[in-house]
């Protein structure tokens with residue numbers, strides 16, 4: 001089945017005469033790596049073949065008629081214009097075909113929507129323009145951002161193999177286990193899609209959707225946000241690594257330990273002050289990673305959409321307001337809360353950066369302790 | 378079908394006392410269905426090129442991976458406004474223009490029933506589209522949330538041009554509703570004596586049903602944009618969960634409009650093809666009655682399938698099943714139509730002038746669009762297809778090689794009647810073949826790109842999609858250029874050419890072919906009698 005389908009599709013492409021150039025792009029839907037994704041693939045092929053058969057029949061008759069029933073051949077046109085029998089037949093026959101199609105589709109659909117009895121649950125939250133993963137049964141959560149360097153997008157650097165399909169921190173799941181995804185959003189609607197799992201679920205702000213997968217083989221699987229979510233919709237990929245249970249256990253234990261240690265470190269840092277150079281360096285890195293998509297690397301923003309921070313009143317004068325908006329965001333706007341996304345020192349650094357970069361030169365230094373104070377215990 | 382007993386030349390005598398006014402005033406103040414039809418058609422053609430120019434920007438950016446020509450923000454504005462212009466500015470006004478020209482002539486009426494409203498419904502359109510286009514130059518840019526304007530991207534997170542977008546959609550809606558009322562009133566009241574409903578030409582029938590769809594769903598669209606407006610500016614929370622609303626509610630409302638809308642853009646096309654195929658096959662349409670019933674059932678079913686656009690939003694399984702089954706059912710009446718057209722050709726005596734070529738291309742390519750539609754109806758598979766280029770391929774097959782090809786076919790078919798001259802057949806064939814080849818280079822590979830996993834509405838993509846996108850862009854540029862041939866041909870045909878007879882086409886039947894070409898400014902001032 002797989003082979004014939006591949007042949008069929010390559011033939012089609014060959015007819016279009018560009019089969020040689022695109023060796024890497026699969027020409028068909030992926031079979032994926034789960035039982036469900038295989039079922040979906042076979043459903044897709046089944047309906048495709050049915051359509052082909054109908055197409056061959058209908059277009060065959062049509063072209064036969066075009067070739068043989070033309071005026072230039074001197075034929076006299078017939079005058080028949082109805083036949084109840086024929087018309088009933090070609091109404092009833094499609095109904096039967098459709099019913100045959102609907103049965104397997106219904107079975108697959110019901111299986112796909114059964115999210116019960118999951119072994120692992122991950123809360124997936126989309127926001128402009130990154131994904132956040134939280135393991136519900138472990139103390140592990142983190143953001144996952146596009147890792148492709150800006151220079152590659154701007155054609156200043158050669159594009160890597162996984163251009164636009166690479167992230168800094170992939171989602172990790174165990175193989176052979178039913179993994180349940182709870183999908184939601186912090187701002188606009190996104191859609192979490194990994195083709196290899198045949199999972200595509202919208203992330204709706206204020207609501208939680210469910211989906212699940214069970215991956216049999218370890219591997220790296222890539223996907224993208226599928227619902228238009230604003231400017232950088234094309235730049236919020238998804239990478240999932242499936243590890244076998246032992247590796248997964250090891251990974252998650254280590255991750256939990258690292259995150260706990262980071263929190264402890266954070267507390268310790270509260271009593272220490274960072275130098276201006278340190279703050280500016282960390283601030284620039286944070287700014288480019290988390291803020292520049294909207295406020296732009298130049299700090300000039302996009303007029304009418306994202307405000308400039310260069311020369312802005314808040315960045316020059318209102319320090320408490322500045323800390324507040326970065327920590328808590330501003331409801332009803334695209335300015336999101338960063339309290340949960342960034343560490344205290346990163347927030348301190350990015351604010352310091354914004355108050356001293358691009359000729360803002362206020363000389364203000366903000367320390368992690370200032371942020372902790374503003375955050376209220 | 379209908380036959381006429383009156384002498385067509387009897388009407389010509391009435392003409393001299395009341396011709397068109399001169400100059401610009403003729404067009405501004407006109408209440409003549411032919412003038413208004415012409416205005417609609419020229420407006421649609423202009424919009425087709427403006428929307429097309431945006432498509433060229435999109436394809437130029439997607440020609441290679443990386444960002445070269447436009448930034449993502451502007452890219453989104455291009456896809457959004459391209460969609461809005463093509464749907465509301467090109468396809469719908471073109472069909473309304475055809476209705477204006479043809480419905481009165483086909484039913485033996487002197488004009489549309491509500492001529493002043495007719496003038497209004499056209500002349501508000503240029504304002505609607507000026508507002509929309511000018512909003513692109515605002516600070517913050519024009520609408521960039523897709524033509525489907527899903528909340529909250531279009532509410533909380535949109536730029537201030539949203540207000541202008543809302544007003545312009547309101548004006549488009551008012552125009553469409555007025556146009557639809559006019560069509561219905563005309564058809565119900567002004568049919569020539571003896572023309573019963575089941576004798577009406579199919580173009581009249583399909584427009585009649587389309588007009589009801591318009592009246593049913595344009596107010597729903599108006600409601601949706603108004604809620605977007607109040608959510609954004611007046612503190613309501615229809616689509617904001619924080620205030621007790623639901624963003625998915627927006628999609629239900631939008632697609633309750635949006636799905637019938639796609640039939641609004643295809644039913645008149647069915648009517649056109651049903652007029653053209655019998656003419657060039659020199660054989661009556663097969664299954665006239667079943668065509669009428671099929672059109673009606675498609676219209677009714679179109680109200681029951683809206684959520685097939687939303688399978689991934691997270692609906693209960695039973696709802697997904699319901700919408701899947703209803704969507705699959707639409708294939709039945711649609712199939713009946715295609716079978717009827719093929720049966721009409723069967724044992725006819727066909728010739729292949731340009732209108733017939735476009736109609737044949739329509740039948741094949743629209744059917745391909747129908748096949749991909751059937752595939753999309755299968756919910757589990759739709760999870761993979763949804764929001765990818767597979768969907769883009771699907772709806773461009775039904776809208777470009779469907780709706781637009783039918784409009785092209787109609788233009789070629791009736792141009793001699795409108796201008797009094799035959800168009801240049803050689804040039805027309807060139808236009809057809811260039812369009813046919815380029816449109817398939819443009820849209821066919823999109824199926825593969827979509828299946829391989831490329832999401833729609835992205836300005837940049839992974840490297841594996843590069844070759845196909847380059848090819849698609851080349852097809853796009855070629856298709857765009859080919860349409861210039863059409864403009865050249867129309868201009869040539871208006872200016873002169875071989876004189877057209879009243880009947881124009883050997884096999885043409887129907888009232889519009891009984892009056893001289895060009896159709897006199899006033900036709901059927903006394904109704905013909907239909908046996």
Ligand SMILES: [Cu+2]
Pocket residue numbers: 126129189190191225226227228229233236
């Ligand atoms: Cu997104």
